[in-house]
Amino acid sequence: MLEAKNLEFYYQKNQPFKIPDIHLKQGEQLLIIGKSGSGKTTILNMLGGLLKPIKGEIIIDGTSLYSLSGAKLDKFRGKNIGIIFQKPHILAPLTVEENLKLANFFSGKSNSKITGLLAELGISEKRTSKVNTLSEGEAQRVSIARALANSPKVILADEPTASLDDANAANVVKLLKEQAEKFKAALVIVTHDQRVKDHIANQITMGGLS
Numbered sequence: 001m002l003e004a005k006n007l008e009f010y011y012q013k014n015q016p017f018k019i020p021d022i023h024l025k026q027g028e029q030l031l032i033i034g035k036s037g038s039g040k041t042t043i044l045n046m047l048g049g050l051l052k053p054i055k056g057e058i059i060i061d062g063t064s065l066y067s068l069s070g071a072k073l074d075k076f077r078g079k080n081i082g083i084i085f086q087k088p089h090i091l092a093p094l095t096v097e098e099n100l101k102l103a104n105f106f107s108g109k110s111n112s113k114i115t116g117l118l119a120e121l122g123i124s125e126k127r128t129s130k131v132n133t134l135s136e137g138e139a140q141r142v143s144i145a146r147a148l149a150n151s152p153k154v155i156l157a158d159e160p161t162a163s164l165d166d167a168n169a170a171n172v173v174k175l176l177k178e179q180a181e182k183f184k185a186a187l188v189i190v191t192h193d194q195r196v197k198d199h200i201a202n203q204i205t206m207g208g209l210s
């Protein structure tokens, strides 16, 4: 479902990252760990179609991601990849429901899952609340709901627990795992949070700069 082979990337030519290969089948989960600055966000952006590697290939459900370009890549991403960013990328002046409908609009999928998702994530009662009135934990759950609204084949989460207390952090990891299992999606979580490490056995470490 998700394969990354022989990836090479650098921001400065003399400082290439060491990037391990990734092979995840449908429903498999992976934790990418590594110290601050080792390139965790960088690899996640490459896997999500947001940053083209200098060399190597990323294959999602049989499609080589960067063989697509422009609108085709955007469309593929919208349909197949759900990304949860470190800081929730949700539109603050819109309501929770409007944010989710927007995600479906861009990926051309129906709104039929929204009610169920909000219930599973425990934010049904916030459906018509503006996102800028939510707590950080609630906003994080909305960004998860938005990433999952289009039933992606690959779910990518960048430090999803960074700003959450212990109870919410455990909850968010549980939700991500449950939802990934439900859709049989491949799940990749990037983190340095010790609290997450105990929940996903399959782990690789970013090697930092070569």
Ligand SMILES: Nc1ncnc2c1ncn2[C@@H]1O[C@H](COP(=O)(O)OP(=O)(O)OP(=O)(O)O)[C@@H](O)[C@H]1O
Pocket: 011, 034, 035, 036, 037, 038, 039, 040, 041, 042, 043, 192
């Ligand atoms: N757009 C950019 N241009 C130049 N250098 C960058 C850029 N983005 C990131 N870097 C550098 O690349 C390195 C890796 O950054 P990245 O955000 O991938 O690390 P990370 O492992 O996610 O770190 P953290 O855990 O602190 O979020 C850092 O040294 C960072 O300063």
